[in-house]
Amino acid sequence: MKKVLSLLVAFVLMQVQTWALSGGPVYGGSSAAVTGTYAGVFTGVGGTAIDLTGTGILVDAAGTNALGLFVLGVPATDLAVGTFGLFFEGIFFQGGMLGIVDPNKQTLSGVAQGVHVTQLTSFTDLFFGTSSKSVNFDSTADGTIKAKLGLGGNAAITLIGTGAFTVSKIVTTQVTIPDPNFPGFFITVPVQNSIPQGTLSFTVDGFKQSATIVKPAADSIANLLNGQGGGGNGT
Secondary structure: OHHHHHHHHHHHHHHHHHHHHHHOOOOOOOHHHHOEEEEEEEEEEEEOOOOEOOOOEOOOOOOOOOEEEEEEEEOOOOOEEEEEEEEEOOEEEEEEEEEEEEOOOOEEEEEEEEEEEEEEEEEEEOOOOEEEEEEEEEEEEEEEEEEEEEEOHHHOEEEEEEEEEEEEEEEEEEEEEEOOOOOOOEEEEEEEEEEEEEEEEEEEEEEEEEOOOOOOOOOOHHHHHHOOOOOOOOO
């Protein structure tokens, strides 16, 4: 009888261990596994009619002729930072990306902002050794990106998803305000507004290029997203 009970107890213990192996907690991926530099392509797939008169962009309701390239550095901590270029309706948008990669869900959620630069001016004061830059632009492309990390051929990490831009025109109007230096008097100042003109939807198709993390230079146009870029038609 004791032998039978011993066998039953052993069987129960083995069965419980089997359940523990199959039904135990599932742990997420390592942040180290997703860090590195990713590159890929934005391909336009649709959108609404866009008419940015005076900027070179024609009316387009399809958006299928839009093509962009991007590079994104994903660190173990902090935000992912990258740059992109988008060729759309005969003109070129350039800008930056910020994102978060969730190693547990294997997803990328990001925002992007690009501008159509009309003038880039650099000035260097040889006497004082200082330099400054001025970026003028007449339209913007702002949007969001959502992508999923996966495994492609040869165990390469891929980045597949979708995104959408709102394309806007920068409009400057003259506004009269009280003069801060002379009470009772008024002055006229230019005020710039971003007026949405349409949308562009696109697919994201990328891959992990390297385990080395690349970040844009400090004076990159990508830093528009960090508040370090220039203004619209002015400076």
